[in-house]
Every structure is written in C-alpha cells, then in structure tokens.
Amino acid sequence: MLQMRNVAKRYGATVALENVNLDVKAGEVMALLGENGAGKSTLVKILAGLEQPDSGAIAIGGKPHNIGSPAQARAAGISYVAQELSIVGTLSVAENVFLGDQTVGLLRSPSSLARRAKPFLARIGLGDIDPSLPAEAFSVAERQLMEIARLLSREARIAILDEPTAALSEVEIDRVKTAVRTLAEEGCAIIYVTHRLGEVFELSHRVTIIRNGHSFAPVATSSLQVDGLIEMMLGRRLEQMFPPRAPSVGDKLLVVEDCLCQGLSSPVSFILRKGEMLGLAGQVGSGATAILKVLAGLTPLYRGSITLDGRPFTPRVIRDSIKMGVAYCSDDRKRDGVFAVRNLVENLSAPVIDQVSRFGLMNRRAETTHTQAVAQQFNIDINGLGRLAGNLSGGNQQKVALGKWIGISPSLLIVEEPTRGVDVGARAEIYRHLRAQTARGLAILFASSDTHEVLGLADTIGTFFQGEMVQIGSADAMTAEIITRDVTHPAVAA
Numbered sequence: 001m002l003q004m005r006n007v008a009k010r011y012g013a014t015v016a017l018e019n020v021n022l023d024v025k026a027g028e029v030m031a032l033l034g035e036n037g038a039g040k041s042t043l044v045k046i047l048a049g050l051e052q053p054d055s056g057a058i059a060i061g062g063k064p065h066n067i068g069s070p071a072q073a074r075a076a077g078i079s080y081v082a083q084e085l086s087i088v089g090t091l092s093v094a095e096n097v098f099l100g101d102q103t104v105g106l107l108r109s110p111s112s113l114a115r116r117a118k119p120f121l122a123r124i125g126l127g128d129i130d131p132s133l134p135a136e137a138f139s140v141a142e143r144q145l146m147e148i149a150r151l152l153s154r155e156a157r158i159a160i161l162d163e164p165t166a167a168l169s170e171v172e173i174d175r176v177k178t179a180v181r182t183l184a185e186e187g188c189a190i191i192y193v194t195h196r197l198g199e200v201f202e203l204s205h206r207v208t209i210i211r212n213g214h215s216f217a218p219v220a221t222s223s224l225q226v227d228g229l230i231e232m233m234l235g236r237r238l239e240q241m242f243p244p245r246a247p248s249v250g251d252k253l254l255v256v257e258d259c260l261c262q263g264l265s266s267p268v269s270f271i272l273r274k275g276e277m278l279g280l281a282g283q284v285g286s287g288a289t290a291i292l293k294v295l296a297g298l299t300p301l302y303r304g305s306i307t308l309d310g311r312p313f314t315p316r317v318i319r320d321s322i323k324m325g326v327a328y329c330s331d332d333r334k335r336d337g338v339f340a341v342r343n344l345v346e347n348l349s350a351p352v353i354d355q356v357s358r359f360g361l362m363n364r365r366a367e368t369t370h371t372q373a374v375a376q377q378f379n380i381d382i383n384g385l386g387r388l389a390g391n392l393s394g395g396n397q398q399k400v401a402l403g404k405w406i407g408i409s410p411s412l413l414i415v416e417e418p419t420r421g422v423d424v425g426a427r428a429e430i431y432r433h434l435r436a437q438t439a440r441g442l443a444i445l446f447a448s449s450d451t452h453e454v455l456g457l458a459d460t461i462g463t464f465f466q467g468e469m470v471q472i473g474s475a476d477a478m479t480a481e482i483i484t485r486d487v488t489h490p491a492v493a494a
Contacts, residue, residue: 001026001189002047002158007056009042016042017053020215022208024158024189029180031204031221032193033233035423036393039213040193041083044160047191048080049073060158074100077157081150081164083193083421087143089136093117093126096135097150120149123182125175140332141168141284148179159183162193166421170283170449170488177203195423196450197226211235234425241428242456243435245475249459250274253443254313254412256291259304263290265467267304272412272445272460275438279458279475280447282487288447288464289331292414295445296328297321309411322351327405331416333394337401340390344380345371347389348404370407378403378433395426402430406437413437415446419453431457451483465490 004022008015017039024030034040045051047058049070058065060076067073073080087096092110094117114131121127124145135143144164151159161180165173180203184190192204200207206218209232216232231237254272264287272278282288293299295306297315306313308324315321321328330336339347348371349356356367368385375382378399389400398419405413418434419427434457438444448454454461455478462472463486470486 001028001061002191003057003059004043004047005057005059007043007046007058008054009039009046009051010054015213017046017210018213020056020210020213022191022215023218024191025205026157026187026189027184028206029184029190029192029204030218031200031207032191032210033200033207033229034210035233035425036395038210040210041162043210044080044162044191044193047073047158048078048082048160050080070100074154078160079151079154079156079158080160081147081162083163083166085140085143085147087135087146090134092132093121093129093135093138093146094131096146097121097131097153099150101154117149117153120152121146123152124148124179125172139284141172144168145172145175148176152179152183156183156188158189158191160191160193163195163421164192165194165196165199168284168449170451170484172284173199195421195427197229197424200229201226209233230424233423241424241431243432245459246275246277246435246438249276250441253309254295254445255305255307257305259291259294259306260302261290261294262299262302263287263293263467266469268462268469269304270460270462270469270472272443274411274441274443276459277434277438277444277446277457278460278462279454280445280462280464281449281451281454281483282447282464283449286464286487287467287469288449288462289416290467292328292416292445292447295321295326295412296414298328322408325408325411327351327408327410327413329401329405329413329415329418331420333397333401338389338397341388343388344375344385344392344400347400348374348380348385348407351404351408374403374407377406377436379429393423393426395422395430398422398426398430399433402433411441411443413442413444415444417448417450418446418457419450427453451480451487455480455483463487463490 002024007017007020009017020043032040046053049067049072065076094113097117097120110132117131126145164176204221207221208218209216250273252271253274257269258267260267268291280288294301297318297320349367356363356370371385372382380399419430434444458475461475461478463470463483465487470490
C-alpha cells in the first residue's frame with residue numbers, strides 16, 4: 001500500500017532524515033520506533049503533507065504520489081492523528097470529527113452532523129457523549145479519542161497514529177487498540193508510533209526502527225523480544241530501566257490525614273518520608289492526581305489536615321507551595337511544563353528569578369551559574385543552553401521541566417506522569433535522575449497511569465479507582481496484576 005524510498009530532510013545543518021525507507025502493506029500494523037529526535041515525527045509529517053522532503057519518492061498502491069499539502073494527503077487516502085491534539089475546543093464534537101472533510105457541507109444542520117458523528121464516536125467508546133457539545137467541555141483523554149473518531153470517519157487507506165495513547169488510561173487504550181485492529185482487518189495500512197513497547201507486541205505485525213535519521217530494514221514483531229527491541233532502538237544495551245529502590249528512608253515529611261478535595265469521593269490518608277518515592281496509580285479521572293493538585297496549591301482542600309515537616313500546610317495558590325519548598329511538575333509540559341519559545345537558560349532559571357535578579361534587572365552571571373548547575377544534575381547539555389525549549393525532543397523537554405524545579409532545592413517534588421511521551425532511553429535516564437534526588441533526601445510524590453512505571457519506580461504505592469484510594473503499601477508487596485485490578489475493577493479482590 002505504501003512505499004517511501006530514500007527520503008531525506010535537513011533543517012539547516014541538522015540532518016533529520018537521510019535515505020529513509022518505509023514499506024507498509026494493506027491490513028498491516030507497522031510500528032515505527034526510535035528515540036525522541038530520531039526522525040519518526042519528521043517522516044510521518046512528510047507523509048501527511050505537513051513537511052516537504054528534500055529528496056525521495058512516495059508511492060501509494062503502486063502509483064507515485066507528490067504530497068505537497070495536508071489536503072493532497074487526504075485526497076490520497078492518508079489520515080494522520082498527531083501527537084499534539086488538533087481538536088478545536090470551541091467547535092462541537094461532531095464538527096471536530098469531520099474537521100477538514102470537504103464532503104461535509106458547511107450548511108449541514110448541527111443535529112444532522114451530530115447524528116452522522118455518533119457511529120464513529122461509538123466505535124471508539126464515546127457513544128454516550130453529546131456530539132453537539134463543544135469539545136473543550138471534555139477531558140484531554142476524551143479529546144484524544146475524538147481524534148481517533150475523526151480518523152475512522154475518513155475511511156483512510158493509510159492511517160498514521162503518532163503516540164495515540166500517551167494521554168490515555170488503560171481502558172481508553174483498549175478502545176484505541178480495538179479501533180486499530182478493526183482498521184487493519186478492513187485493509188487499512190497503519191503506521192503506529194509509540195513509546196509503549198507493550199502495544200508494539202500486542203498490535204504490530206512488523207517493526208521499522210529509525211535511529212539518528214537512518215532507517216533499518218523492517219523486522220517481524222513475532223521474532224523480537226523486549227530487550228532486543230530496546231537495543232535496536234538505542235544502538236546500545238539498556239542495562240537497567242529502573243534504578244534500585246532506596247535502602248532506607250528518613251523521617252516523616254508529609255502527613256495527609258482524612259483529606260477530601262475535588263476529584264475524590266472519599267478521604268485519603270498517607271505518610272511520605274524524606275528520601276522516599278510514593279507512586280499513586282490510577283486511570284484518568286480515578287482521583288490519583290487530586291491530592292497532588294491540592295499540595296501544589298492549584299485546588300482547595302475541602303476537609304482534613306496536612307502537615308509538612310511538622311508544620312500545618314494549606315497552600316491557597318502555587319506560590320504558597322513554592323515558598324514551603326514544594327515543587328510541582330505538570331503532566332502537560334507543552335502547556336505549562338516549559339516555555340517553548342524561550343531558551344533553556346530562561347526556563348531553568350524561571351522558578352528562582354528573584355535569586356538571579358535585583359531591582360528588576362537580571363544578573364546574567366548568577367543566572368548562568370545557576371542554570372549550568374541544574375543542567376549538570378539532569379544531564380542537560382550545557383553547551384546548548386541557548387536553544388529554544390520547544391525545539392528539544394520530548395525527553396529533553398521533560399528533563400528541563402523537572403530540572404528547573406530541582407533548582408529551588410525543594411523538600412518535596414510532585415510530578416504528574418513523569419515520562420509521558422518519552423522514549424525508553426530517556427525514561428531510564430529520568431528515573432535515574434529522580435532516584436539520585438531521593439538519595440539526597442528529596443521526597444517525591446508522583447502519579448502515573450503507567451502500571452509498570454509505578455511498580456518499578458516507587459518505594460510505596462497507592463492505588464485509586466473512581467475517586468477512592470483502594471489500598472496503599474510497600475511496592476515490594478505489589479504486582480502488576482494487583483495494581484491493574486485495583487485501578488480497573490477493585491471489587492474483584494472481594
């Protein structure tokens with residue numbers, strides 16, 4: 001169905017792609033894998049008409065195609081679900097499902113458009129929502145599923161899914177998997193980009209690796225194992241994904257007692273000690289992130305008590321938390337994790353701007369000294385601190401988002417989804433950096449929808465389901481099966 005031959009792309013002196021080849025058969029799921037910055041997104045953007053190659057050829061169904069725009073890509077039967085959401089919040093769900101579809105008349109009534117959108121939404125598990133409501137009324141996860149519904153509506157010959165499950169819970173991921181399998185059964189050629197290796201083995205028929213802008217011959221997924229696949233992606237062996245757990249932890253730092261807040265249906269209680277990493281596991285909307293937002297000063301505490309290092313702690317705004325030595329790293333680094341159009345120096349110094357300035361004037365020497373120290377802690381290239389944060393790979397952006405808060409020397413670091421959209425090599429690196437911080441006495445509280453991440457990273461694990469904490473205990477006593485049961489169907493335990 002698809003042949004891409006000798007595709008090359010440069011951005012100035014930077015080689016993004018060099019003589020890359022990609023072949024996908026009708027009815028096949030081709031996993032396109034590689035580290036952040038390897039060239040995967042550039043390649044699929046060329047196929048989607050969003051970027052133009054410097055050289056190379058594309059054939060669809062055996063016929064040469066010149067894809068110069070997204071409209072030409074759609075005309076050729078190519079549908080693209082991008083990593084960054086393209087849902088327009090002020091438009092209705094139905095209008096978003098058919099966005100860009102020239103066959104849907106502009107004068108079609110909202111009610112008829114909603115009826116037409118219903119079957120596509122139902123196929124992706126959104127059959128119960130009202131398609132006439134604005135898309136901004138729904139969660140990020142639901143908007144991601146709307147993107148998949150849009151793809152289904154176009155009856156594509158070639159479907160590109162770039163990190164389609166990065167913001168989804170296990171239940172929603174299952175919906176995407178079902179949609180992918182259905183598309184393949186209908187003869188669609190699917191290019192599936194993901195950092196979740198479990199999905200590769202569940203869904204794909206073959207794997208194409210891109211490393212440093214070069215492609216490698218596709219390999220049958222059935223012939224691969226996880227360790228071998230990681231080695232192919234990185235070009236080296238990954239000795240250990242998760243660093244050893246803390247041999248011991250310190251005194252109590254954070255005590256949460258009978259706390260109730262927005263997103264919780266029953267109070268939660270837990271203790272976090274110095275040098276400890278506490279992971280909260282739960283799907284989107286489970287309540288796992290609710291108490292994190294209270295501690296960050298983003299949402300109010302309804303009832304209960306919180307003490308931090310023996311002192312009452314009730315932050316009203318995020319500034320209160322920062323003053324108390326609490327740092328918060330959001331799960332949406334594009335929106336509020338980094339300043340994309342600012343360089344790394346400005347990003348890394350932002351939380352301590354009062355320390356590197358005087359009377360409103362920046363002390364550039366102090367700023368440089370501070371940012372270099374932070375960069376070294378998180379293995380950020382100090383020779384590239386002048387680069388814009390938005391031009392970095394997802395893994396490097398996440399290191400900047402985390403590193404800037406380490407610069408305030410917090411006693412507590414709160415992180416939502418520590419490695420969302422980050423490749424396997426960068427994940428291992430981030431895990432090492434976080435564990436190194438706990439070795440210095442930093443307490444880390446994080447929430448993640450990735451079961452294996454929680455199990456491998458945390459010292460203590462709490463599980464959440466429908467606004468309630470199901471259980472909390474030592475990570476040594478937990479298994480992937482226990483966590484999955486607790487965050488999907490905890491009643492099974494009874």
